[in-house]
Amino acid sequence: SAVISQKPSRDICQRGTSLTIQCQVDSQVTMMFWYRQQPGQSLTLIATANQGSEATYESGFVIDKFPISRPNLTFSTLTVSNMSPEDSSIYLCSVERSTVGTEAFFGQGTRLTVV
């Protein structure tokens, strides 16, 4: 398994501001993923982050809104920029130990409320 620590666990932010979420893993991993879980909704993949390369974003998500850093094999950040109430959600960091999606582990999530 993998131990994943996310910070902050929750935050309340003013609209128009930005929040950076940190994800720390207890071991080196190639693939890190960022998901969004809106109230009553499924987990939706925002982007895939590889160390040393630009993140790959899913349809509907753009780098200007959700910039991601991946400076090394144990750490990543996701920034939610120029926030609006629609960005209120749980943001989850995930790591994958297999190449086919069968060994994914998640952090506890960051509960974001934008007011």
Next chain:
Amino acid sequence: QKEVEQDPGPLSVPEGAIVSLNCTYSNSAFQYFMWYRQYSRKGPELLMYTYSSGNKEDGRFTAQVDKSSKYISLFIRDSQPSDSATYLCAMSGGTSYGKLTFGQGTILTVHP
């Protein structure tokens, strides 16, 4: 149409009941099928995964996949109050290096 459909429930059962959770999907490229459990204010936790069609058993949990019907199930036997959580199905095509597509999640409550 969503790629993965899951009845959100909520589902409420008495302790000891057999629980059946289900997902349907439309993408025939999916080959790996996962079930996650998510407790309130926690991240999802992998319960088990199945490759292609068939059954897999792990203690009180049994996962079934019917690829011909594009239908997967998770059965929980002798359900316990500690099983109360949201259960999420997830799927992978096996070629997208770990990218998962999730169902909406089913909220389960097991009452004593």
